[in-house]
Amino acid sequence: MHERSLLMALLHQVHCIQAQNGDADVEEIAVEAGPLSGVEPDLLSTAFTEFTPQHPYARLTIRVVPMTFLCKSCCQTWTMERFASECPACLSTNVQITGGDAFRLLHVTLKDS
């Protein structure tokens, strides 16, 4: 379950942000994950619950975004929930993924002291 490794990297970033802000408690960690990000949201949530006793008040918000595509043959753009290799307009396979393959930390909300 590589979500655990991803979670450790995520928490490292969060700890750095905490350290830069007086070790304030974390209220929310917001991330974005697309279908080709390699992140299964349910597994990430489970890992977060199991491995974050040091953040008892924090919640993890996962924004699941669709995949976005550009057809390099006819310039059509579209979104889908899963991987598509063919342009729906011209059926070309000269397709570029323009979004939905990333796992990003969007923001961290810290408790006001």
Add this chain to the structure above:
Amino acid sequence: MKIVVNKPVLSEQQAQAEQLRQDWTKQGTLVVHLVSSPGTGKTSLLEATARHWHGRYRIAVLVGDLATERDAERLSPLAPTQQLTTGGACHLDIALIQQGWSKLPAHTYDFLFIENVGNLVCPASFDLGEHLRVVLLSVTEGDDKPGKYPKMFRTCQALVINKIDLLPHVPFFVEAATRDALRIQPELTVLTLSAWKNIGIEAWCSFLESQRFQRVIPLASSSSIS
């Protein structure tokens, strides 16, 4: 207080991988990362590669497994090899690669091979500093694997279909697997071979040599090229 970050979760690891890639490039070392499901023949392909070159190039191997040092024991007679035992983790990461690299006896290689843990899911998310990521399929698996694992195939530059000596005995269609893979990654180079029967190894080794000349040699410092 809301602090906007908006950067990849693995940005620090990616920066470390990029630094290693630049170091290896300067040293004239092409780094080839092999990924596949278990039993596809990654170790056999490395054995066949080392035997084919027979000392023509300086090669080294970092080999990952959940447990045991069996792969390193097979490869050590052929090339300097470091076993990376993940202790149950399903993939290699950049920290393990840095550790393994530091333990190799020299740092002057023409080719460094990284053999990941057998797994077509988790290794796809982790940049190990490689120049070339190669996914292996064997004909004893389904020819519909590429479509089932798009993330992995999307991140690779080459597909090796291994064990083709078994094609007369199994319902695997090379054209179907190739078509499926190219739908996902149109720029894949596809090679078919049998590491066990030494079929197609010359073409595979020529491919690696040409990749080194394209990706590494033009950028390497002149003292490190052999």
